[in-house]
Amino acid sequence: MGMTTAPVNAWFLGWVALAPLWVLVIQQEKYFDKFLLGLVWGIGYHGVALFWITGIHPMTWLGVPWLASLAIAIFCWIFITLWGAILVAIWAYLFGVLTPTSSSEKIFSFARVLLGITLWCCLEKIWSLGSLWWTSLSLTQSNYNLVILHLSQLSGPITVTAAIITVNALFGEAFIQAKSQGNSEVFQSIKFWKKQNNSDKLNLFFKPSLFIINYSLLIIHYSFFLPIATLLFFHIVGFSLYNIPLNPDSETALKVGIIQGNIPNEIKFNSTGWYRAVEGYTTGYKKLADQNVDAVLTPETALPFLWTNQNNRRFLSFYQAILDKEVVAWVGGYGKQDNNLTNSLFTIDNTGEIFSRYDKIKLVPLGEFIPFNEVLGKLIDRLSPLDAHLVPGKTDQIFETPFGKAIVGICYDSAFSQVFQRQTAAGGEFILTAANNAHYSPTMPAQHHAQDVMRAIENDRWTVRATNTGYSAIVDPHGRTIWLSGINTYETYSTTIYRRNTQTLYVKWGDLLTPVLVMAGILIKIIIWSKI
Structure with a gap:
């Protein structure tokens, strides 16, 4: 995900880069492992995207010695990276708490997706109210995917963030469904496992050759039609907004x-x-x-x-x-x-x-x-x-x-x-x-x-x-x-x-999406509790 922002600007990766984290967090039973996975993913994203902060070095023009300047630059980079990574770690932990593995059979995929989106949007909202904020997921699409950025006219940048999480979540759910059906060995070959000595060490195991050989099966599996269709839908909505003429006077x-x-x-x-x-x-x-x-x-x-x-x-x-x-x-x-x-x-x-x-x-x-x-x-x-x-x-x-x-x-x-x-x-x-x-x-x-x-x-x-x-x-x-x-x-x-003097829906009403998601999330959680 860190490569989606400048200087690489591989914005298209933003639509799939979160899906592996989604799958891995669901696969893990221990909450600490979920937290750790989120932390590592967050360090990767924010650490790469915010590496430019090290450019403050050298600060000799401020009278700061060269080594002290380097130490300050590294400290700033580590601090803001961890600050962003904590958001992802908390999301992964809470996501695990609200969608417990023990009752996964009773949780509809839709409910899990909704809860995941709601949690992330709420955390981004909280972080944006503080003093340290820069790398919203919506930033991954700017300034190259202008079509999708027009979703922000509906409820602000959180709308773009929600769209990105939705597509990633659906890709993750599609993978889980395909794996559970056992139609392809590749879906069974990617998993967490523990050493035979009962070590609690977290390991990711997969066979690259199987992934390459069965890549076509991964693409054509019907479970992946929904995330692809959703991705297209979001872009169609954005394109309709993008095509509104400016009519300069x-x-x-x-x-x-x-x-x-x-x-x-x-x-x-x-x-x-x-x-x-x-x-x-x-x-x-x-x-x-x-x-x-x-x-x-x-x-x-x-x-x-x-x-x-x-x-x-x-x-x-x-x-x-x-x-x-x-x-x-x-x-x-x-x-x-x-x-x-x-x-x-x-x-x-x-x-x-x-x-x-x-x-x-x-x-x-x-x-x-x-x-x-x-x-x-x-x-x-x-x-x-x-x-x-x-x-x-x-x-x-x-x-x-x-x-x-x-x-x-x-x-x-x-x-x-x-x-x-x-x-x-x-x-x-x-x-x-x-x-x-x-x-x-x-x-x-x-x-x-x-x-x-x-x-x-x-x-x-x-x-x-x-x-x-x-x-x-x-x-x-x-x-x-x-x-x-x-x-x-x-x-x-x-x-x-x-x-x-036009007013977008976001200008008129601000961020309405987050409270709507919260209410929907609470409702779906109540429904889940009633079924457990």
């Missing part, structure tokens, strides 16, 4: 410009980086203004100054360019909240005044804040170069612009669909995302772009992405990338997007 047109400053982290927060940033963004702003854009978007902390202090901004050449060209600018910088700082995006109108402001809601754990600071703050060196304490923005922010309400996400916000859904429901007409992304390898910017593609589809909105080092982009409401920047390059780009 010239009256809602908005010509926007993007500046990708390409300021390396090594110099971003020293005088060299500041001068280079001011010069690069000023030049880019003037160039785009001459192209008659309506507004210009800059990346996260593009100009790392306290923009709420007028004395800090009025002497900047970038600010003077705004006064001269009179073109709206969305500027990434720092704001003030009481005695703390915020990571913010400001709307600077054509008079040079702050028209509106959005403060980043989802701060990066360990990077922008330390969870359980009273304990961990003494053990972990802070990765952020800021001297002051960053605080998150309020969850009910509305970002007004001279062109109407916008939906905003700053960097890590992109992983949390509810941040965007709420703003869209409040009247947001287009999406603006600003990010740095210079901390990591090119894999992370690619996954970040995939996150924003999902947000564009869920909310049915044009999306403008500005990043420091890539990938900046323009994405249409169907998730199609109209333009994508290079990586580690200075670039400017202008194009026309369109403000929209």
Whole structure:
């Protein structure tokens, strides 16, 4: 499953990669073995998908020694991998508890599938409410399988996750059924077994030659028609949503410009980086203004100054360019909240005044804040170069612009669909995302772009992405990338997007699927208990 995300992008594996875990968890009688299987599978998925976090090394630009930097990078990778793997381990354990092997004959395959889907969706929902969230199963399909991503318009990314689990579960159930019927030796050859000395060690035994010889039987067995038909059904539904015309209206047109400053982290927060940033963004702003854009978007902390202090901004050449060209600018910088700082995006109108402001809601754990600071703050060196304490923005922010309400996400916000859904429901007409992304390898910017593609589809909105080092982009409401920047390059780009006021079912009602699954799961469990 780890190969489904960038950089491999083998998204099609997502429809079968969970099926072996499904079968193996059902085969095991001991709950600890089920838990262990889930943990191992989760480490494989999250460990591979999140390996890009090691790109924070080296952090010598922060004054961290090389070896200490390596240790921090490895710690971060192991921690976030285990955090994701625990989700799968808990799912496997609870799945075993709710579908006990001793009564497997009385449990309908449908009930087992429903319970498995419900558990996974509930756990993903819980995890997404926390501070560490990135690798939802829905991410495995972005940004290549745009058709299936349109299911998220129904009930958010959890809909895509549920579809993936459903197909995998049906493949797993088909395998179990085929094996129980004993029609092919291959189904009997894949199983767990224990050593003759009664060791509790878990072993997976199968004969590869049998699997290869009987592969055709595995495909044509009638039990596999249902998962294949279900897979096709999901894609047909997604395709019907994908085919809805956008019908752009010239009256809602908005010509926007993007500046990708390409300021390396090594110099971003020293005088060299500041001068280079001011010069690069000023030049880019003037160039785009001459192209008659309506507004210009800059990346996260593009100009790392306290923009709420007028004395800090009025002497900047970038600010003077705004006064001269009179073109709206969305500027990434720092704001003030009481005695703390915020990571913010400001709307600077054509008079040079702050028209509106959005403060980043989802701060990066360990990077922008330390969870359980009273304990961990003494053990972990802070990765952020800021001297002051960053605080998150309020969850009910509305970002007004001279062109109407916008939906905003700053960097890590992109992983949390509810941040965007709420703003869209409040009247947001287009999406603006600003990010740095210079901390990591090119894999992370690619996954970040995939996150924003999902947000564009869920909310049915044009999306403008500005990043420091890539990938900046323009994405249409169907998730199609109209333009994508290079990586580690200075670039400017202008194009026309369109403000929209449509509302998908997800925008209107949020995630309704999870509570529906919970109610259905409870009902089916009651029915099962009555039959045992």
